[in-house]
Structures are given as structure tokens and as C-alpha cells.
Amino acid sequence: MSELNQKLNVLVLGSGAREHSIALSISKSPLLNKLFLAQTGAFELGEIIEFRDFEDLAKKCVLKKINLAVVGPEEPLCEGIVDVFKKYKIPTIGVDKYFSRLESSKLFAKKFMQKHGIKTAEYQMFKNRSRNECGMTIFPIVIKADGLCKGKGVVAVHDEKKVGKIIEDLKKNFGKNAQTILIEEFLQGEECSLISLWDGKEFLHFPPARDFKKLDNSKNAPNTGGMGAFCPVLLNKKQQTKLDEYKKQLQNALKKEKAGFAGFIYSGLIWAQKDKIWDWYVLEYNVRMGDPECQAILTHLNSDFLEILLKPQKESLKI
Numbered sequence: 001m002s003e004l005n006q007k008l009n010v011l012v013l014g015s016g017a018r019e020h021s022i023a024l025s026i027s028k029s030p031l032l033n034k035l036f037l038a039q040t041g042a043f044e045l046g047e048i049i050e051f052r053d054f055e056d057l058a059k060k061c062v063l064k065k066i067n068l069a070v071v072g073p074e075e076p077l078c079e080g081i082v083d084v085f086k087k088y089k090i091p092t093i094g095v096d097k098y099f100s101r102l103e104s105s106k107l108f109a110k111k112f113m114q115k116h117g118i119k120t121a122e123y124q125m126f127k128n129r130s131r132n133e134c135g136m137t138i139f140p141i142v143i144k145a146d147g148l149c150k151g152k153g154v155v156a157v158h159d160e161k162k163v164g165k166i167i168e169d170l171k172k173n174f175g176k177n178a179q180t181i182l183i184e185e186f187l188q189g190e191e192c193s194l195i196s197l198w199d200g201k202e203f204l205h206f207p208p209a210r211d212f213k214k215l216d217n218s219k220n221a222p223n224t225g226g227m228g229a230f231c232p233v234l235l236n237k238k239q240q241t242k243l244d245e246y247k248k249q250l251q252n253a254l255k256k257e258k259a260g261f262a263g264f265i266y267s268g269l270i271w272a273q274k275d276k277i278w279d280w281y282v283l284e285y286n287v288r289m290g291d292p293e294c295q296a297i298l299t300h301l302n303s304d305f306l307e308i309l310l311k312p313q314k315e316s317l318k319i
Contacts, residue, residue: 007033009065010306011049013057013081014072015039018291022072022305025298029306036064054081058088066090068306068313071263074148074288078104082261091313093197095263095287102265102285106146106182109285116253118246120282121184142184145170147177151213151224154284156186158219187281189272192233193293194243196250196265199312203251203265207232207300208243209293231296238278239271246280262312266290 008031012023023045027035035046038057049064051057054076061069069085071077071094080097101108113120121142143166145153153174155166170178193211196203209231214221235243250267266286271278289297298305 007031008067008306008310009034009036011036011038011061011064011066011069012040012046012072013038013069013076016073016291018289018294019072020045021295021298022070022289025301025305026070026309029304031304031306031310036061036066054079054084057081058084058090061085061090062088068093068309070094070309072288074100074103074286077263077287078148082263091262093263093309093312094261095265096261099257099259099261100287103287104148106144106284107180109282110182112253112257112285113282116249116256118249118253118282119279121187123182123184125180125182127180138185140186142186143167143170144182144184145174145178146180146182147174149174149177152222153178155222156220187270187272187274187283189270191283192235192243192269192271192280193229193290194247194267194269195289195293195297196247196267197263197308197312198254198259198265199262200260201255203247204308204311205247206297208235209233209290209296211290211293227292229290229292229296231293231300239280242278242280243269263287264289266293 010026019040027045036049037046038049049060069090069092077094078100082092082094082096085092140158143155193209196205209229210233211229212227215224268284269280270283272281
């Protein structure tokens with residue numbers, strides 16, 4: 001990558017440890033002029049921008065001459081912040097509202113995978129609490145709320161008698177995001193988080209990471225937002241070969257869908273056996289860097305993270 005004509009002003013949006021890690025990595029880049037922060041606890045790293053809504057933030061980004069915005073969390077992405085920034089011609093790392101449904105709707109993600117032949121668990125969808133509606137007869141099963149639940153809308157169920165209560169609790173705790181429920185077959189195996197940067201044409205894949213979602217090691221332990229992570233994950237030859245095949249499959253899928261955004265896709269994968277054949281199956285998609293995987297990945301990254309983020313924007317930024 002050639003040198004920029006000028007150093008850049010960069011905005012990082014988000015309030016979690018992931019966003020702190022992103023901001024810290026960007027702050028170390030020689031390509032950075034000034035770092036701006038919105039909704040973040042990383043106060044010591046840059047100038048804070050207060051805002052009322054996405055339109056207000058976009059206008060302030062124009063006034064501050066922001067060259068690149070990096071959106072960390074899923075909520076603003078799913079609410080359409082990238083579409084607003086695009087209207088103001090602010091180069092942004094983040095998924096647009098349409099493709100944010102890969103995370104905000106598990107049903108949308110399932111249909112996307114089925115359309116493009118991507119392996120995933122079999123499922124049934126229903127909106128009723130009736131046990132007879134879900135169609136699954138072999139336990140354990142996995143119950144998922146369709147919408148955003150911050151990593152806590154998934155429950156592995158080993159006892160058929162608990163199904164109704166679990167669905168009722170999901171609907172109570174997550175409201176409209178649990179109006180639609182997915183019942184999936186239970187897959188068991190090693191999990192892997194593949195975080196990839198899409199530039200509108202191809203992927204740049206980060207080293208695989210692994211996080212720990214369950215609160216403890218007991219069978220009925222609830223999911224959390226993440227109990228820690230490590231990177232890299234050591235894969236055997238067959239696992240790596242199958243992962244490379246999956247990467248090509250996902251890239252071809254987004255090409256066929258003409259996905260024009262520049263942002264992250266998180267593939268939550270599991271190495272599982274079905275019909276005596278081992279392969280990677282997609283458990284979920286997220287549309288941002290994982291938390292806590294982001295921290296583990298960026299800790300081990302030897303490259304300039306800002307330079308990596310600029311790759312999708314090379315034409316508009318004259319790189």
C-alpha cells in the first residue's frame with residue numbers, strides 16, 4: 001500500500017472492551033492524525049464526540065473532517081448507521097442495514113446459508129409456545145430467539161419438559177426479538193470464530209480464535225456474552241482444508257448477493273460430525289468483530305491495523 005497524501009482522522013464508535021481494543025490498535029498507527037471516539041470508555045485515547053442520533057453524528061463527522069469511521073457494536077449497525085454515513089459520504093467500516101440481518105435475524109441467516117449451500121444445523125421456526133409446533137423429537141436441542149439478544153438468546157436444552165418454560169423466558173426477557181423462535185438440532189464439537197474483513201469484492205481473514213460462551217462447564221450452564229478467548233486456534237490439516245473451502249464459499253455467496261459494504265463478518269463455526277462426515281458448520285453470523293475474540297486477535301496482530309482497515313477504502317482515500 002502506498003503512502004497517503006495526508007494522515008487520517010478516524011472515528012471509533014462503541015462502548016465495550018472490543019471498541020477499546022480497536023481504538024488502542026488504531027492509536028498506534030503512523031497513518032493516524034487524530035482519533036475521535038463516540039460512546040466509548042476509552043477516553044484517554046482520543047477526543048470524545050457527543051451526539052443525539054446518527055444524523056447528528058454524521059454531521060459532526062463532516063465538521064471534524066473524519067476520513068474513516070469504524071463501527072464496533074451490532075446495535076447501530078442493525079439500526080442503519082452505515083446507510084446514514086454513506087449519505088454523508090463518510091467512508092465507514094461496517095455492514096449496511098440490509099446485510100446486518102445476518103446477525104439481527106437468525107432466520108435471515110439460515111435462509112442465506114441454505115441459498116448458498118453453506119452447512120448449518122437443521123432447524124424449525126415457529127411463533128407459538130406449543131411444543132408440538134417445533135418439530136424436533138431428538139434431544140438435546142438448541143432454542144434460539146430470532147433477534148438480537150447480546151449473546152444470551154441461545155439455550156441448549158437437554159430436558160424436553162423445560163422447552164415451554166425456556167421459550168416463555170426468552171419471550172419475557174427479549175420481547176420483540178424473541179417473537180420468532182428457532183429450534184435447532186444440537187451439534188457437538190470444537191468451536192471456532194472466524195472474523196473476516198469484506199471489502200466489497202473479497203475477504204481478508206484474521207487468524208481463527210476461540211471464545212468461551214458458557215458460564216461454567218456444567219451441562220445446563222447459560223450462555224454469556226463471552227467468558228474469554230484465545231488466538232490463534234491450532235487446526236489439523238483436514239480442519240484447515242475444510243476451513244479454506246468454507247472461506248471461498250462465503251466469499252462467493254457475498255459476491256452473488258452483490259454485497260457492497262466494507263465491514264466485518266464473524267462466522268461462528270463448529271467442527272462436527274454428521275452422517276459420519278466431519279466438517280465445519282455455521283452456528284451463527286455476527287456483523288462485527290467478536291467480543292472477546294477481538295481483543296485476543298488484535299493483541300497478536302503484528303500488522304498496522306489501521307492500514308488493514310483502509311484497504312476497502314483505498315479508492316475514496318486515494319491510497
